Amino acid sequence: MSELIQTRHENGVAYITFNRADKFNSFVREMALELQNQLKKADKDDSVRSIVLTGDGKAFCAGQDLKEAADDNGIELQKIVSEHYNPVIKLIRAIEKPIIAAVNGVAAGAGANIALACDIVIATESASFIQAFSKIGLIPDSGGTFFLPRLVGMQKATALMMLGDKVSAKEAEDLNMIYKAVPDADFNSEIEKTATKLAKMPTKGLGLTKKLLNESWTNDLSQQLQREDDIQTEAGQTHDYNEGVQAFLEKRKPNFTGK
Incomplete structure (x- = not known):
């Protein structure tokens, strides 16, 4: 296991932390591949019912380490995009568990777009988001051209990508780019509260909701209604659906198990 990604499990939550604080958690190959590995492990672990991505130190993630990309003997740009970032974005969207981006500081370039690919983004008020690609003559990758226009x-x-403006967390909330910005002093407790709440909810139902949201990007209304019909039937066969109904009828708090 690489030390560049730190993972801990607590109360049904997998906390995955980018651990390269001295480089503002910018990605190198080892870090990107280990992030993929830890996401796959969290996906397969039934005890994990929600996932948090965050960064150590002052930054969430500053994107790609440009020294690695610019090294003549290093990894070519095409390989960085296709082998590092694209698999991460695909995993974030495919994992049928809620994933929170806990943006503790600056999220730039690929770091910003990894955050925006997550299901829920919560940021400190001091955090910021930057589509930094245009500053070095590149295009936004890591799903940026897909997610940001939809948000x-x-x-x-277009303006944010071309001009490379820094967006404060509060402005990002106002733009519906993220779920919410919270005071820095309240950030850790807010993340723990939200992640733990999600981990105690009906995981299968949340995962199926995420699946339908993914499909809604390409389906027309009739197709989406049919998929809701199909998936609702699947949700209605889960243990948590039966528990939720029974708890409602018995006027008690449900005990969801994620099954």
């Missing part, structure tokens, strides 16, 4: 609209996304 903030085409006009705003």
Whole structure:
């Protein structure tokens, strides 16, 4: 296991931390591949019912370590995108468990877009988001051209990507780019509270909701209604559905097990 990614499990939550604080948690190959590995482990572990991605130190993630990308003997850009970032984004969207991006500081380039690919983004008020690619003549990768226009609209996304403006966490919340910005002093408790709440909810139902949201990007209304029909039937066969109904009828708090 690489030390560049730290993982701990607590109360049904897998906390996955980018651990390269001296480099603002910028990615190198070893770190990207280990993130993929830890996401796969969290996906397969039935005891994990929600996942938190966050960074150590002052930054969430500053994107790609440019020294690695610019090294003549290093890894070519195409390989970095196809083998490092694309698999991470695909895993984040495919894992049928809620994933929170806990943005503790600056999220730039691929770091910003990894956060935006997550199900729920919570940031400190001192955090910021930057589509930094245009500053070095690149295009936004890691799903940025897919997620950002859907979150903030085409006009705003285009401007943010071309101009490379820094967006404060509060502005990101106002733009519907993220779920919420919270005071720095309350950040850790807010993340723990939200992640633990999700871990105690009906995991299968949440995962199926995520699956339908993914499909809604390409389905028309009739197709989506049919998929809701199909998936609702599947959700209705889960243990947690039966427990939720029984708890409602008995006027008690449900005890969901994620099955």
